Amino acid sequence: MVSGSVRKHGLAVAGICVLLLAGTACSDTKADGGNGSGGQSTPSTSQSNSPGASTTPGDSTTPSESPAASIAVVPAKGASSVQPDKPVTVTTTAGKLSEVTLKDDDGDKVAGSFNTEKTQWTSTDHLKPGASYTVSGSAEGSDGGSVPISSTFKTLKATKSLKASVVPLNGETVGVALPIQIYWNNPVKDRAAVEKRLKVTTSVPVTGTWHWVNSKQVNYRPMNYWPAGTKVAVNIDTQGVNAGNNTWGTSSRKIAFSIGKSVVSNVSVKKHTMTVTINGKLARTIPITAGKDGFTTRSGVKVIMEKFTTKRMDAATIGIKPGDPNYYNISDVKWAQRVTSSGEFIHGAPWSAGSQGSANVSHGCVGMSLADAQWFFNQTLRGDPVTVTGTTRHMEPGNGWTDWNTTWAAYKKGSALS
Template sequence: MNQTPRFRTVFRCTLLVVSLGLVATACGDSDSHPLSTKPFDAAQQVVLNTPKAGTVDPDKPLEVTVKGDEGRITDVTVVSDDGHHLAGELTADGTRWRSTGSLAAGAKYTAKVSTEDGEGSPGSRTVAFDTSPAQRFLTVEFGPEAGTYGVGQPLIAELSLPVKDKAARALVERGLKVESRPSIEGAWHWVNDEVLHYRPKEYWPAGATVNVASNLRGVKVSNKLYGGPSKGLKLTIGDRIEAITDASAHEMTVLRNGEVINTIPVTTGKPGFSTRSGVKVILGKEYFVRMRGASVGIFGSEQYDLPVYYATRVTWSGEYVHAAPWSAGSHGSANVSHGCVGMSTGNAAWFYETVREGDIVQVVNSIGEEMDAFGNGYGDWNMPWDEWREGSALAAGTRDGTSPSDSARLRPRV
């Protein structure tokens, strides 16, 4: 007696499961809904403005339209072979799609168009096409040469053609990729229409690796001008070497990674020829240089013609750190040079062997003019960070730079 109700309950549950199974089977019928069917070929439904023969003009937008009133476009995806998606907009009624981004020149694309007919059945069309190659190219040459440099070395990007338009400059900057390990905050600065410098907010970290490359190939920069192929660059950053010259104390203090490794008696520029103040970056080293006063416009009683050894260049106009045995009596006590930092031959040889390109040479307590940011070497670090960023097209504003003066590339002075 007590088991009968229990049996009926189980029986009813079984019927319910069977009933639900029948309903689920009916709802899962693959032929009962138009969206579950295989998309039809929409080749007769939609038209792309790609020529049947030849290539697509990358200066013109790509368009996809529906023929007459034969349904609507539901989605368009256009991707280049290197994975870049082309942006576009679809009209509200689904009758036309038009690209809003720029096609790359000399590239291969695949366009996938999804549609619906008047009854809601899905359609699909896939079209592959090429874009015609560019006639004018913008290429980038990066500097310095690959190698190991000091923590003050800026990156240089020299463009093959001038870029003046702010929007085009922003596009160029986005295409110049800088990656460092460890990562740092940095920015490009337009020196002029054809040259950009890149530096971190602070000096590069010692031991860092830096890679710079251009992603502009095929990208539209401006009307009929496209990015061309450019070779990337890899740098390694060495120890943090800083040589701080106190012109009033007649002394140079050399630090490696924050620790003093040498203190050297020196002489700097005398009145009328005072050594430039500020941060300079070592440009190169020359074991022997013939220094002549006439080559930098010094004549009369101040004229000189001297053989100079262990010369480390810090400006294009001829400022060096070098051996100056003729002024040995003034090292550590008086400033008697024509702008260079002079020291004994032994100290100059040590300095020459210790430093590398990109290391920092800073002059303090000098009455000389301030080191320019550009045009006479790498004075980039003398520009405050906020001002540096103003020279980026991706920052608040772009400051028009001036070309480095060729007149600054003069011969040495002592």
């Protein structure tokens, strides 16, 4: 049996404990906290529900009870092997963000945007593989106090890089049939991911599509020839894109080019003529000679690929050896314009003047007088179309810029996003 004095003493101790607990629950959040900080709280270990987030210390671990901003950065401070295609976010759960800057180790800024409330900033550009990044800035609490933002992280290193070479050149003026061609330095496995980062904009409405030739080449052409005078911009925004097999885009690039006047030519092998239409009007009908038996000129839509005022033409390049009756080696062929990779040209051919307009005597090229060849050369641009008809030999896919020999429906199916 407990005596009355002992019972009274126990109740007194319990009352003191209740008072201490009550005092703790109602303590001032700006108090020292027992760490000797003189009113500055220790960093919070649970300031954000974002996984992998890094934090900047605020005045309290309970933002709803504090006027100071509490910051969470994703990816976490010190993180490594961060995927370049994942966005960086900076979030505050109290107050609002004042400014946020994200830079790589070269000092290049990464674009981003705030939400309406300015409580979150999200990067909009992909990052570089194998780079170090610094997040800086500040946030403002509801009390008007400023809280600094500071965090660093590293992106993963790519086993292989993805870079683009492009036709046409930046600033070039080209013909109405030129397809945009992007050649990759490494194969693309995830074609859809890469194609999503490619954008073509035009000064007038144009319907077009991308078409994958193979894993290292993707082309773009309109449904019909480019309208004359169109301004075209291509944004190859592939920095940070995951092309598959740990191949990552290491850079982006932009090019702009213009479409010249419309020069559309038609060669009739049977009639031995070439008609040239400029901006919709017939400009000239030219007597020509084409390929003889055994060297038939290919039928199909060809595109001028290269232009030479003077070009050496050696039959050895197409497999005809010296000593063969069909061998030739002419050092100064004038006004030569390449239309196939295999060696078909349109050029001046004074040696066949007697056959131009009446017979086909060439080794596959379209020949004409020097005067007509020079006039035609001066009208055309790289990318102008030349359609050949009248033979049973047809253009092989890839033997030059052969995009126009595929129907629009079939061409669209070559898109990874179709």
